[in-house]
Amino acid sequence: MLRPRKMCRVLIAGPAGSLEKAVGALHRAGTLHITDYNEQYPGFRLGTPLPSASALSDKLLRLRAASKVLGIDEETQPSDEGPTVASGRDMDGLLAELGQTVAAKNAEKQELEARLQEARRNIEAIRPFTALALPFECFGAYESVAAYAGSVRVPIGAEVAAITPRFELFHAPDWSFFSLFVDIRSKAAVEKVLARSGYTEAKVPLAAGDPRQMLEKYRAVAEEAEQKLVQLNAGLREARQKYLNDIVACQRHLSVEVEKAESPLRFAASRSSFIIEGWIPSDEVDRTENALLKASGASVYLERMEEREWLPGPGAEHGGGSGHADPPTSAEMGSGGAPRKAGGQAQGPSDAEAAAHEDAGEPHDPYEDVPVALANPRPVRPFEMLTEMFSTPGYKEIDPTFVLALVFPFFFGLMVGDLAYGILLMVTGVFFVTKLKRFDGFRELGLFILVAGLIAAIFGAFVFGDAFGIPFHAAGHGEGASELSWASLGVDIPIKASIHKLEVSGLASLLMISVLAGIIHLCLGNLFGVVNEWRHNRRHAVAKAGWFCAVLGFGLVMLKAGEVTSLGKWLWSVFPAALGTSWDPGFGVVFPYSSLALLGGGIAMAIAGEGGMAMMEVPAVLSNLLSYSRLAAIAIAKGAMAFAFNSILIPMVQGGNVGLLVFGWVLLVLAHMLVFVLGGLSSGIQSLRLNLVEFFMKFYKGGGVKFNPFGGEKISKSEESGA
Amino acid sequence: MDPVSGMLAIGAGIAIAGGALGTGLAQKDIGTAAVGAVAENTKLFGRSLVFLVVPETLVIFGFVIAFMLYSKII
DSSP states (O other): OOSOOOEEEEEEEEEGGGHHHHHHHHHHHTOOEEOOOOSOSTTOEEOOOOTTHHHHHHHHHHHHHHHHHTTOOTTOOOSSOOOOOOSHHHHHHHHHHHIIIIIHHHHHHHHHHHHHHHHHHHHHHHGGGGGTTOOGGGGSOOSSEEEEEEEOSSOOHHHHHHHOSOEEEEEOTTSSSEEEEEEGGGHHHHHHHHHHTTOEEOOOOSOOSOHHHHHHHHHHHHHHHHHHHHHHHHHHHHHHHHHHHHHHHHHHHHHHHHHHHHGGGGSEEOSSEEEEEEEEEGGGHHHHHHHHHHHHTTOSEEEEEEEEOSSOOGGGGSSSOSOOOOOOOHHHHOSOHHHHHHHHHTHHHHHHHHHHHHHTTSOOOTTTTOEEOOOOOGGGGGGHHHHHHHOOOOTTSOOTHHHHHHHHHHHHHHHHOOHHHHHHHHHHHHHHHHHSTTSTTHHHHHHHHHHHHHHHHHHIIIIIOEETTEESSOOOSSOSSOOOOTTTTTOOOOOOOSOOTTSHHHHHHHHHHHHHHHHHHHHHHHHHHHHHHHTTOHHHHHHHHHHHHHHHHHHHHHHHHGGGSHHHHHHHHHSOHHHHOEEOOSSSOOEEHHHHHHHHHHHHHHHHHHOGGGGGGHHHHHHHHHHTTHHHHHHHHHHHHHHHHHHHHHHHHHTOOHHHHHHHHHHHHHHHHHHHHHHHHHHHHHHHHIIIIIIGGGTOOOOOEEOOOSSTHHHHHHHHHHO | OOHHHHHHHHHHHHHHHHHHHHHHHHHHHHHHHHHHHHHHOGGGHHHHHHHHHTTHHHHHHHHHHHHHHHHHHO
């Protein structure tokens, strides 16, 4: 729960002939986190893909080409769970069929598109020339005539006539297009006129005949191509419908097969044998070994190299783990000399690495490369997403997910603290879980919202006694300004609120709850810090214990200041009397002697552990504790916002005017949607922040390698869809 | 309301306003950098969010001071 699954480093060796069977068995088992081979054993090189790899890749390529044409991508879901063909021969048939229909249609489509584009280009080029009805031959090369075609901004007839009488001018009525044929001797003068008139040249198409006829011809071509394309696209849509399930299933199946076939690239191989190194969760080693032996007819050997204890013995910091198995003997390997040689040397690299690290003056961390598989109970698992959002825990660290799963909804619920919003959140959560679960991460998000909403509703009903920011009963203390209540609206809810958010006394109680939550949360964080550091560096552990005391010291001062509240009174009546004996220095803050002792002792321990610079951190402890007052701040800010909207809009609705009634209700719904969304969002972010900043910073380093097993889930999906 | 209460109320307002301005100024820069980082690598979203909300402590301090002043008014 608080620690990841125990991992065992394994070495799998066997004759080259059994490689395919071993890969298949490992992929089905889905338990091995492969360590990539980096050519550290003499005589062993990187493996080569299985013989089937190139054929499989080729198939996958063809399939992907077809799915691209049909607009199917990796995110596409099958339309329903109909029958699919994912196995061997059926797939070849499918690929051949796709090649014939889809590829042929695609080729035709591309040709039609090219034709359509060309026709459109021609239409654009010819269109201006239709204004004059001159055949294109007229624009051919002349020896004694210069020909111009295009547009000008102003008429040019008079100016050209002034230069030479030897010209012929045709133009559209608005001069948007003209063509001019003029004696070549006047060319230079005419071009000056043209330049002054804003002449834009039109390119004469390389064609012969009447422009209007040509235009008709190309229009017909374009229309025909368009019609054919529409038909073709309809055909492709039909094909998509027909092949969708098959293609998605085959793609999944092939991706898995290609992954398997290419996996030897991560293994060590000699001509006659192979070695696979990696990590398997300790409780899965036997199952994996049995599966391997069964699949390969006992020709593949699995060696347990070492088990990494979560909290190892004192010697474990320097090199290997605590459970070294004996090196395999040649009799055990039973498949030639090579694996034995490799097995015998397999421990070499980690020792050599350790030595290299120590030579370089840095102690080798034997946990660095151990993959981390978090092991949390099912209800807590969605919260792993929040931990991962920060970083994967290291192998020897405490996995804080369980605490996160308890604290996150509690903080969130405290901040929202409203029966109606809580119920709305639960409905939203259920909607996410049931309707949007196919989107990545939405199922987890829905579960957080559901749990957090439940806690918010409980807080709203039993602690704050309000719904939509309206209290069940008016506070009646004469404080604040709220006369509005569910009771005054005619809804009697027989629950008495213990804290009224919008009164000063309620705010003080909320602040007390925040401080108390802060003390518990921060002390737990420092306690985890002590546990994490204990085996690593005792001095740091002492410092963490010091900070633990300092948090308690500051916390006691704050709790003493809050003794006036009902919660404070109750707390100090529970605490031993000696704890409360105080010193009053006379500037408004009272220090219990116990807090002074804790602060003094704690800071001394911190300095002993971390050096004099620890003094600089003392204000940070106080600021961390104060930071928890955001729990109260957000709760009140949200409550005050809802209260403001209610006190303006509810009298409007009650006014009796039908127009105002409708308008008021619309505004009321919008206002509460705003409070709901803003409140939910800020509560979520602030709750996350308290966990990721204040809590995690006390002990959490992260940076672990996530356990990424070979095969496993992916293949089971593919087999399901392929079945 | 006596003048002292008035001054206390103004002081409470300044405490919140100052904290909020400080938070805003700090978040402006962090937010800019965070969005840039997330655009480069979406995996950084969690860490960016954490960095972004760090300065919010300032406005919380403002809130605590404002509360202490406000509780003296009534």
